[in-house]
Amino acid sequence: MARVSHTETPPRVLCIGGSECTGVTGLATDMRSVEAFAAHPLPVVTAVTAQHRGGAAVQVIDAATFDSQLACALAAEPAAIKIGLVASLDQARSIARQVGGRKLPVVLDPVSRNSLGQDLVAADHTAILTALLPVATLVTPNEAEAEPIRALRGNAAAGAAPAVLYKGGHAASADCRDHFEQPGLAFTLSGPRIEAAGERGTGCCLAASVAAALALGHSLADAVVVAKMCIDRALRQGYAVTAQGGALRPTPPWEGRPRLPRLDFGERGEQAPTPGRQEAFPDCGPRPLGIYPVVDRAAWLERLLPCGVTTIQLRVKDLAGAALAREVATAVRIARAFDARLFVNDHWRLALDHGAYGVHLGQEDLAGADLPELRRAGLRLGISTHCLWELARALTHQPSYVACGPVYATTSKIMPWRPQGLAGLARWRQLVGRRPLVAIGGIDTRRAAAVAAAGADGVAMISALTGSDNPQDTARALVRQFRRHYR
Incomplete structure (x- = not known):
């Protein structure tokens, strides 16, 4: 994945989500993640939020304003779409209407609560997801969101269910495991769990990184691997912002010393071997091949x-x-x-x-x-x-x-x-x-x-x-x- 030079037109990624005033999650993280790929973000705001440990304040963007934002961003011809917080059923229906039929890769992060455990959506979230799933290429639920997504995918028409990346960041394990499923291919990506200054916005960063990689022409399975690499580095380079948390620092995925996650085939829930325990095959000796x-x-x-x-x-x-x-x-x-x-x-x-x-x-x-x-x-x-x-x-x-x-x-x-x-x-x-x-x-x-x-x-x-x-x-x-x- 080459960096785009200043003389080239970078691919555009439409990012739909909520704003958050400290910049550690939501659209701020989406935009930093997309820019790390030398792509250009097109932000469409669904809600203006203030999120802190004392509570969350949410102002939902009205339907007419949201429709206008989305139409304007789509006119810029994005190469991929990332959907985060969708704050109303009207917004979900507008997305389905305007995005459906465009044949663009769409990554849906089905967020309704923040990492502080606070609700951000007052509307029926199941109805919102039901409207959005038919336009999604990939959906990225965390542990709390997994079962509703599994049920909705099971009810989808034959061949219409999107691929899914079950995020494992909230699981109690020494390593962090994310499970990917699409027709004909299923694998688990694992890497060491990282204690970081910036831990909020990980779901935003992961989904936006997948969308950016898709915009650059990667296959879906490869885009998921690249995003896993990016979140690993973004966590390691996170920094403190406020007393309640820090921010991730997404960086170009091929700079420095990029490293791939471990990949194991198998169904979700199967215990993959512990990373680092696999015995290496013998080397080929000092002579070059x-x-x-x-x-x-x-x-x-x-x-x-x-x-x-x-x-x-x-x-x-x-x-x-x-x-x-x-x-x-x-x-x-x-x-x-x-x-x-x-x-x-x-x-x-x-x-x-x-x-x-x-x-x-x-x-x-x-x-x-x-x-x-x-x-x-x-x-x-x-x-x-x-x-x-x-x-x-x-x-x-x-x-x-x-x-x-x-x-x-x-x-x-x-x-x-x-x-x-x-x-x-x-x-x-x-x-x-x-x-x-x-x-x-x-x-x-x-x-x-x-x-x-x-x-x-x-x-x-x-x-x-x-x-x-x-x-x-x-x-x-x-x-x-x-x-x-x-x-």
Whole structure:
């Protein structure tokens, strides 16, 4: 996610919510959070509030004024919408009427009470939510709001229920866990609970950060991960404002040392493993991974390993049974003769049986593999990642290396993900830390040097080598190039 330069028009995020006079929650937090993404907030006020421990005063904005605000903000063509405090049913109906049909991503934070436990909405909040849910892409309830949202989503027409992020900030646990659900995907994000000077406005910051990430083109699942990263940093950088609390300090998500949350698959309420307790897979040694051919037959090892290639992957898709086992056994034997690191793609059981150096798994294969057994056997593990939530999941398993792709568009297989480019690869480099990073997808001899300069420890190639008129000469030239780069 690149910062927008002063010469570009930043994406706009419509923020609907209440004002709060100390600036620690509501629209003030929304605006700071959106601006941290170099996006422009369009604030629409639903209520003017004064919130302190002695009580809350709320002045609801009348329907005509609210309608005019919303129409004016929508005319500015926002790329995403964040909805916080909606103070009346008329306002909810106006939002549904004016936003419905625009096909904009909408993040709904279903707030009716503040973090001091005070009611901010006098109207029937269930009726308000019933009006708003059909236009929402994502709803972000806390523990107190979870059951009403679950009931309303259950009553929604088939396929009409929004995705949901159940926030876990109020739970009594050592780590903070937020659970995400959308059709076909459910995971829990967890990170350490942070004692901070600014603890109010966390729900506002989280939802506004999701909306800002959506405005910048992230998928919904990735936007949730980015928002979790942002709230973590905003809490750490919070500051005191009044005796009753402080404010968050949202900052650009990729500055400093960004860190991904832990990501575990599973249903809401399932106990995820304690963060930090996962045993790491063995490392790949001091030699850089370098040029990393991906081949479909063991015979390619005999052609490429004498050229100085030290890491190679056997990816066989058209064999099974005894023929596949023979191919793996042959590849293991050849790799050992050249002291090369052989990773077997997908077929982890055969890699174990024949003593391969390591296994490479795609995201779809992680659940079916016996990762503890692979660890006990001392095999290395590489994991494919194509987006941020997949990267968070991969790093949770502490693999030997992470693969990032596609860096460029590729014809070797159909991929639904947009290319990462060199900027995306550099971002992965920030997030994986010292763990080796392998770049894959559309990389040829013209692009290899730039990919290495962006931070790749290994460059996976398929057609650039196997489709070359002289694969051995191509491999030797690439090995020489990489030796110069890593010297």
